Amino acid sequence: MTFDWLLLAEVSLAGLGTGGLYALTALAFVIIYKATRVVNLAIGEILMLGAYAFFGFTATLALPWWAAALGALAVAGVFGAVTERLVIRPMLGESPIAVFMVTVGLGSILVGLVEILWTADPRRLPEFMPATPVFIGEAFLAPKIAYGFLVAAAVITVFMVLFRTWRGGVALRATAGDRAAAYSVGINVPGVFSLAWVIACVVAAGAGILVGAIGGISSTMGVFGLSVLVVVIVGGLDSVPGALVGGLLIGLIEALAGFYLGGEYKLLATFSLLVAVLMVRPYGLFGTREIERL
Amino acid sequence: MPIPAQTAAAPPPVLEVTNIEVVFKKTVQVLRGLSLTVPRGCIVALLGSNGAGKSTTLKAVSNLLGLENGAISAGTIRFDGRPVAGLPPHELVRAGLFHVMEGRRIFEDLSVEENLVAATYARTGRAGSAAGRFDLVYEYFPNLHERRSVRAGYLSGGEQQMLAIGRALVAEPSLILLDEPSLGLSPRLVEEIFAIIARINAEQGTSMLLVEQNAALAFAVASYGYIMETGRIVIDGPVERLARDRDVREFYLGLGGAGGEHRSYRDVKHYKRRKRWLS
Numbered sequence: 001m002t003f004d005w006l007l008l009a010e011v012s013l014a015g016l017g018t019g020g021l022y023a024l025t026a027l028a029f030v031i032i033y034k035a036t037r038v039v040n041l042a043i044g045e046i047l048m049l050g051a052y053a054f055f056g057f058t059a060t061l062a063l064p065w066w067a068a069a070l071g072a073l074a075v076a077g078v079f080g081a082v083t084e085r086l087v088i089r090p091m092l093g094e095s096p097i098a099v100f101m102v103t104v105g106l107g108s109i110l111v112g113l114v115e116i117l118w119t120a121d122p123r124r125l126p127e128f129m130p131a132t133p134v135f136i137g138e139a140f141l142a143p144k145i146a147y148g149f150l151v152a153a154a155v156i157t158v159f160m161v162l163f164r165t166w167r168g169g170v171a172l173r174a175t176a177g178d179r180a181a182a183y184s185v186g187i188n189v190p191g192v193f194s195l196a197w198v199i200a201c202v203v204a205a206g207a208g209i210l211v212g213a214i215g216g217i218s219s220t221m222g223v224f225g226l227s228v229l230v231v232v233i234v235g236g237l238d239s240v241p242g243a244l245v246g247g248l249l250i251g252l253i254e255a256l257a258g259f260y261l262g263g264e265y266k267l268l269a270t271f272s273l274l275v276a277v278l279m280v281r282p283y284g285l286f287g288t289r290e291i292e293r294l
Numbered sequence: 295m296p297i298p299a300q301t302a303a304a305p306p307p308v309l310e311v312t313n314i315e316v317v318f319k320k321t322v323q324v325l326r327g328l329s330l331t332v333p334r335g336c337i338v339a340l341l342g343s344n345g346a347g348k349s350t351t352l353k354a355v356s357n358l359l360g361l362e363n364g365a366i367s368a369g370t371i372r373f374d375g376r377p378v379a380g381l382p383p384h385e386l387v388r389a390g391l392f393h394v395m396e397g398r399r400i401f402e403d404l405s406v407e408e409n410l411v412a413a414t415y416a417r418t419g420r421a422g423s424a425a426g427r428f429d430l431v432y433e434y435f436p437n438l439h440e441r442r443s444v445r446a447g448y449l450s451g452g453e454q455q456m457l458a459i460g461r462a463l464v465a466e467p468s469l470i471l472l473d474e475p476s477l478g479l480s481p482r483l484v485e486e487i488f489a490i491i492a493r494i495n496a497e498q499g500t501s502m503l504l505v506e507q508n509a510a511l512a513f514a515v516a517s518y519g520y521i522m523e524t525g526r527i528v529i530d531g532p533v534e535r536l537a538r539d540r541d542v543r544e545f546y547l548g549l550g551g552a553g554g555e556h557r558s559y560r561d562v563k564h565y566k567r568r569k570r571w572l573s
């Protein structure tokens with residue numbers, strides 16, 4: 001019996017496809033961490049919020065998918081602004097652990113809200129992506145995963161360009177580098193915090209729509225955030241390139257371990273990688289050295 | 295230059311600090327009734343040894359104390375005649391009060407030019423183009439123009455200080471608080487930077503409150519000086535008079551007295567004597 005290379009390629013491609021969504025969500029996490037130093041454990045639930053808002057706009061209000069998507073992103077943006085202003089900003093100066101626990105609570109509240117509004121039953125999002133099979137060489141890739149990956153890659157590219165060229169990107173990076181110095185050159189630092197939360201929540205909600213389109217939605221889909229947490233710890237909490245590389249890496253490893261060893265090995269494989277990376281580079285593959293670990 | 299007598303018609307001094315007290319973490323008192331004035335268009339020096347409270351004074355003025363859990367517990371600060379209490383730091387900067395912090399505090403991950411772009415936020419709500427200000431920065435500091443796309447973290451200490459002052463130039467403030475611009479720089483570079491500080495004051499009309507440990511340097515560019523110890527002003531006057539003062543010559547200019555071997559010991563004695571006078 002010979003090894004099926006084509007199958008390996010297909011499994012790997014599917015893994016990288018999921019990895020693109022990990023990278024996108026990790027980007028959302030990193031934006032908040034970089035700008036505000038808040039470890040946002042609710043990122044998976046914010047992703048869920050985006051998916052359910054999309055579901056609500058399509059299924060309940062019967063909007064076309066693009067309008068529902070815009071609506072869901074808007075809901076997430078408002079959620080980000082309100083949360084930052086009312087929950088996170090008053091905690092400024094408190095211990096990082098306290099803020100971190102608040103985000104855990106925030107996640108639970110979101111799960112509760114979703115279950116009240118839509119029950120805990122899993123649901124399917126309406127089909128909005130092309131269903132024609134995608135082949136890369138000879139390898140088949142599920143179209144939803146392929147298109148999900150493409151959208152994630154496009155969004156990430158837009159952000160990378162914006163960070164470099166837009167003046168707001170400079171303000172964000174300056175605030176991330178030195179908060180007092182950012183104030184001292186006239187940057188509205190609380191405004192940057194707010195902006196970071198809005199952008200991150202919109203990005204996470206977008207990822208949620210894609211994740212939901214691929215695998216359906218349920219009130220437990222926030223566990224996606226657990227893999228994302230592994231991604232940012234491996235990549236470095238404050239590193240955008242780390243989020244991208246870490247996302248693809250974790251997606252790949254999960255897919256390979258899940259397929260060749262069995263689903264129960266997915267977590268084992270990713271957490272082994274996590275431990276190995278932390279032992280060699282405690283600040284993550286691309287992270288900044290000084291950052292304290294939680 | 296003596297401080298002009300204030301009449302009803304005269305514009306208020308650009309900065310007026312009256313009897314401020316500063317407390318960190320609600321427990322550690324660092325400033326104990328400090329007052330000083332910066333007349334418009336002047337360079338005023340604030341001198342004192344390490345730990346006297348010079349940087350704390352500047353942070354009190356620029357409202358940056360909150361970030362370090364510090365607060366002004368008494369006294370008032372007026373910038374352009376208006377009390378600054380409660381104004382967020384970025385709005386104070388936009389109103390024309392720019393703080394060049396100790397240790398330069400440039401954005402290391404940003405390029406030189408991006409550091410200047412960051413400083414354009416200080417111009418929010420103001421007329422005039424930022425591009426013209428960039429040209430001005432590069433005119434004062436041609437080095438920075440050459441290295442404008444370099445990551446600022448890779449600049450030498452001197453270039454970083456130039457960039458820190460350059461960001462202030464972009465902001466076009468009416469008052470610059472300058473905290474130890476000579477820190478860690480070679481004498482040649484210090485001379486160069488102080489020459490430019492004097493030029494900026496003369497050519498742009500920018501008022502400055504200059505913090506230094508090196509009194510001789512500060513006296514070369516300032517017109518008036520304050521000397522502080524443990525949170526209070528102990529001597530002040532026009533620099534010509536301070537430069538003639540026996541105590542100042544001995545303890546801050548390192549002149550007079552017998553040799554330098556026992557200076558640190560005498561500094562301590564001096565410090566204790568002052569403390570007795572004041573308590």
Ligand SMILES: Nc1ncnc2c1ncn2[C@@H]1O[C@H](COP(=O)(O)OP(=O)(O)O)[C@@H](O)[C@H]1O
Nearest residue numbers: 318322324343344345346347348349350351362
């Ligand atoms: N954030 C802070 N918290 C507590 N104490 C502080 C803080 N910043 C400064 N201090 C104390 O205030 C005193 C004056 O500090 P500083 O203003 O930095 O002095 P200088 O600039 O004159 O060297 C020092 O004794 C220092 O330990």
Ligand SMILES: [Mg+2]
Nearest residue numbers: 348349350396
């Ligand atoms: Mg100091």
